[in-house]
Amino acid sequence: MLDLISVLSRWAIPLFLFVVLVAGTLRGVRVFEAFVEGAEQGFGMAVKIIPFLVAMIVAISIFRASGAMDLFLGLVSPLFTCLGAPPEILPHALMRPLSGGAALGIATELIEEHGPDSLIGLLVSTAQGSSDTTFYVLTLYFGAVGIRKYRYALASGLTADLTTLLASILVVATVFRG
Amino acid sequence: MVNYVWLSLILVGILTAAFNGEIEVVTRAALEGAQTAVKTAFGLIAIMAFWLGIMKIAEQAGLVGVLAFLVRPVVRFLFPSVPRDHPAVGAIVMNLSANLLGLGNAATPMGLIAMRELQTLNPHPDRASEAMCTFLALNTACLTLIPSTIIGVRALYGSADPTAVVGPTIVATACGMMAAILVDRFLRGIYRARGG
Numbered sequence: 001m002l003d004l005i006s007v008l009s010r011w012a013i014p015l016f017l018f019v020v021l022v023a024g025t026l027r028g029v030r031v032f033e034a035f036v037e038g039a040e041q042g043f044g045m046a047v048k049i050i051p052f053l054v055a056m057i058v059a060i061s062i063f064r065a066s067g068a069m070d071l072f073l074g075l076v077s078p079l080f081t082c083l084g085a086p087p088e089i090l091p092h093a094l095m096r097p098l099s100g101g102a103a104l105g106i107a108t109e110l111i112e113e114h115g116p117d118s119l120i121g122l123l124v125s126t127a128q129g130s131s132d133t134t135f136y137v138l139t140l141y142f143g144a145v146g147i148r149k150y151r152y153a154l155a156s157g158l159t160a161d162l163t164t165l166l167a168s169i170l171v172v173a174t175v176f177r178g
Numbered sequence: 179m180v181n182y183v184w185l186s187l188i189l190v191g192i193l194t195a196a197f198n199g200e201i202e203v204v205t206r207a208a209l210e211g212a213q214t215a216v217k218t219a220f221g222l223i224a225i226m227a228f229w230l231g232i233m234k235i236a237e238q239a240g241l242v243g244v245l246a247f248l249v250r251p252v253v254r255f256l257f258p259s260v261p262r263d264h265p266a267v268g269a270i271v272m273n274l275s276a277n278l279l280g281l282g283n284a285a286t287p288m289g290l291i292a293m294r295e296l297q298t299l300n301p302h303p304d305r306a307s308e309a310m311c312t313f314l315a316l317n318t319a320c321l322t323l324i325p326s327t328i329i330g331v332r333a334l335y336g337s338a339d340p341t342a343v344v345g346p347t348i349v350a351t352a353c354g355m356m357a358a359i360l361v362d363r364f365l366r367g368i369y370r371a372r373g374g
Contacts, residue, residue: 012275021235023241024238024239027240031235038237040227043227053215057218058188058211061207062187062188062207063190064207066204066207067198111332112335117337122343122346126346130350131318131320132317137289138318142293147305150179150180152179152362152365152368153306155179155361160319161318163356168346
């Protein structure tokens with residue numbers, strides 16, 4: 001099953017390109033001209049994202065560098081221990097929705113320190129793989145079309161993150177117990 | 179909500195830095211953050227241009243429409259406000275499939291294309307539409323089959339079974355996905371009632 005999925009991932013894009021180009025040609029699309037016409041908008045879209053991304057990453061960067069992040073960690077850490085989860089993974093859990101790179105860094109450190117097959121290693125691996133950087137995704141996707149009012153998107157994104165974290169703790173505890 | 183989160187991140191950061199007696203880190207962090215943001219955005223130009231080009235061909239060849247046709251029942255359930263043959267549907271499907279296969283480089287451009295298409299249906303251009311909120315809820319939950327990056331890290335540090343976390347990851351991410359859909363439905367109802 002896993003082999004099938006990894007073969008699929010490797011073939012997906014080349015195959016997709018092949019199908020699109022062949023289908024385009026058969027349907028009489030002037031493929032080169034169409035490609036250039038579409039690609040033209042790439043620059044504009046990426047540039048449009050800049051203000052949104054700057055706003056969000058600057059805020060997160062200040063929060064982390066000032067030590068406020070660590071302060072916050074200290075505050076919620078007792079709550080976390082109540083859940084029966086090792087408090088070592090808390091920094092990762094809090095960083096995951098904010099910064100993908102930083103979260104991966106923390107996960108790598110924990111895996112290095114405790115070993116990939118320890119409970120902490122397995123837990124942080126699962127938590128890392130099963131969720132995405134909510135703040136980045138929202139900023140990027142809304143920024144690309146110039147949306148400033150996020151309404152309830154942040155609330156549902158963060159609820160999903162929390163659910164994923166709790167599910168990771170439960171599943172890892174169940175699967176790898178003993 | 180995003181206004182308050184953003185404000186608190188910065189204000190709490192400044193106050194903490196002042197309290198710790200190292201106020202200069204604020205300025206440095208701000209500049210570094212801004213630089214990271216611009217670098218990230220510029221990094222997107224290449225893959226965006228490539229995928230926008232390919233998607234233009236797919237669109238003109240009618241492939242996006244075919245894809246949209248195939249997933250109509252799911253789309254009607256998740257995105258009732260999107261017309262069933264709309265180009266947004268094709269882009270949404272491709273974004274979710276790319277996520278599923280762990281193809282981050284393709285998933286992001288497809289997602290941005292989907293947002294652009296959803297924006298054409300949005301009556302308030304500066305405000306997130308219901309379909310966008312649902313789409314982003316699905317994306318932040320990030321349903322994936324192979325967490326390839328973390329498998330790589332595990333292998334690097336000598337795991338006896340690097341892929342042991344694949345099963346748990348799929349279960350956890352599916353839970354997150356369901357929560358995202360439910361919460362999205364619930365908040366959509368509340369916002370509708372409030373008229374916001």
